[in-house]
Amino acid sequence: MxxxxxxxxxxxxxxxxxxxxxxxxxxxxxxxxxxxxxxxxxxxxxxxxxxxxxxxxxxxxxxxxxxxxxxxxxxxxxxxxxxxxxxxxxxxxxxxxxxxxxxxxxxxxxxxxxxxxxxxxxxxxxxxxxxxxxxxxxxxxxxxxxxxxxxxxxxxxxxxxxxxxxxxxxxxxxxxxxxxxxxxxDCLHTLANALPTQAIASLRQLTAQREWGVLLTANLSEQADGAYISLTAEIEAYRQFLADQSLPSALLLKPHPRDSATKLQQLTTAIADLGVEPLVLQDSQLAFWPIEVILLSLLPDLQGLPVFTVSSAAVPLQALGADVQLGFGAAIVRRQFTRKGQRLRRHEEQQLQRWLQVGNGASNPRL
Incomplete structure (x- = not known):
């Protein structure tokens, strides 16, 4: 077979x-x-x-x-x-x-x-x-x-x-x-034990002695050449979303492989303007590993870890015990997205919220 x-x-x-x-x-x-x-x-x-x-x-x-x-x-x-x-x-x-x-x-x-x-x-x-x-x-x-x-x-x-x-x-x-x-x-823990040791050592040093959480972004302005939201508006949407949250003193940011250097620079500046220290995961090897694997190499489990995200990454992270806040919210979507983008993003967030409420079914009773 x-x-x-x-x-x-x-x-x-x-x-x-x-x-x-x-x-x-x-x-x-x-x-x-x-x-x-x-x-x-x-x-x-x-x-x-x-x-x-x-x-x-x-x-x-x-x-x-x-x-x-x-x-x-x-x-x-x-x-x-x-x-x-x-x-x-x-x-x-x-x-x-x-x-x-x-x-x-x-x-x-x-x-x-x-x-x-x-x-x-x-x-x-x-x-x-x-x-x-x-x-x-x-x-x-x-x-x-x-x-x-x-x-x-x-x-x-x-x-x-x-x-x-x-x-x-x-x-x-x-x-x-x-x-x-x-x-x-089991799969995630297997990979967490196999991560490049030097890269993880550097990351542990970066997060040590800090109260930190995680920000996970998505490719939004990159889609359809900005027809849904511009880069400037996307950065402002993240800033407004985070400004409404109770934030830790530092946020670990894992860039998406398709994020541009310009987007990353603007995003870290926006985070810093909120009085939060941006901790950018810049190791070239770790960039391709699932964020869940990286987090499990830093922590014994993800219970209570503050995670701020605007993507379907919210679903497995919540199942693994993280305290997930899903953005952006209707008000920010109205202010920052184009008319076409507003409709799609509104329905997208509604679907993600339903996924979080449903959890992962009877086989996984944690949710």
Missing amino acids: RRLIDCPGSAQLVAAIAALRSQGLQADRYCFSGWAPRDRFAAFSAEVARMATQLQPGLTGSAIAPERFTSWLGRSLSALEQQQLRQEIGLETVDELWLATGWRPKEQLLRQLYPTARCLCYGDGLGVYVAADSVLQQRRGWRSRLRSWWSPATKPLPADGGHFIFSGDRQPPFPSQPVPLSDLE
């Missing part, structure tokens, strides 16, 4: 391995294609390879830049091209494809390459079920991309099943099973 994990990022790799563990299974290969600045893709793939061998000793995979997949979408690959791509992935045949969502264009391309394989979904991020028509995907442009890349004759095929740590607020249109939170925690 050959199993291939489609791996769009490091968090998804963790979720996939946790889902496989819950069934007593292992993967044969993974295919990594995470987005990163072009000059950092090799570094990103190297860190993912390191994580893979820690989570499942001996697990190897391929790294294919996402823009290469993009170039293949929207046209039919010849038999020779399909064979070459299968060779690059490292598996001529596959019995099970483990995919994050099952409906994204790259995942559908993999299903074309392996048409007889069963499709099993493990969720986006750290195992959150996300439907194809989720409002979260509207801002990210998946709906329009699906329409432009796939004709009605090649519309996304339904998945055969799913294994999710976090069920979201909707029932998948296919059979699904819950993944115990303990399987995710």
